[in-house]
Amino acid sequence: MTKRLVKVFTAACPVCEPAVELVKQTACPDCEVTVYNLSVEAADRARQYALKTLPAVVVDGSVVSCCNNQGANVDELKAAGVGQRISGD
DSSP states (O other): OOOEEEEEEEOSSTTTHHHHHHHHHHOOTTEEEEEEETTTSOHHHHHHTTOOSSSEEEETTEEOGGGGTTOOOHHHHHHTTTTSOOTTO
């Protein structure tokens, strides 16, 4: 079964923690959520997505649009497919 790949990039700070929790609460069993702490790892991965702000969420290789401005929200996460089965599996 194919998993929806959800990556959350954080600075491991109190501002980022609510976004991590929101993603985890929104995710379903078909979502594979990975959290990257940029204070100790993953700077190259963040550059790969041209991330300018944290926290940031990447779903199946695309930065969720809300993460470019005001931060993660449940409507944008769901619109990106978080919490939804991948059709065809």
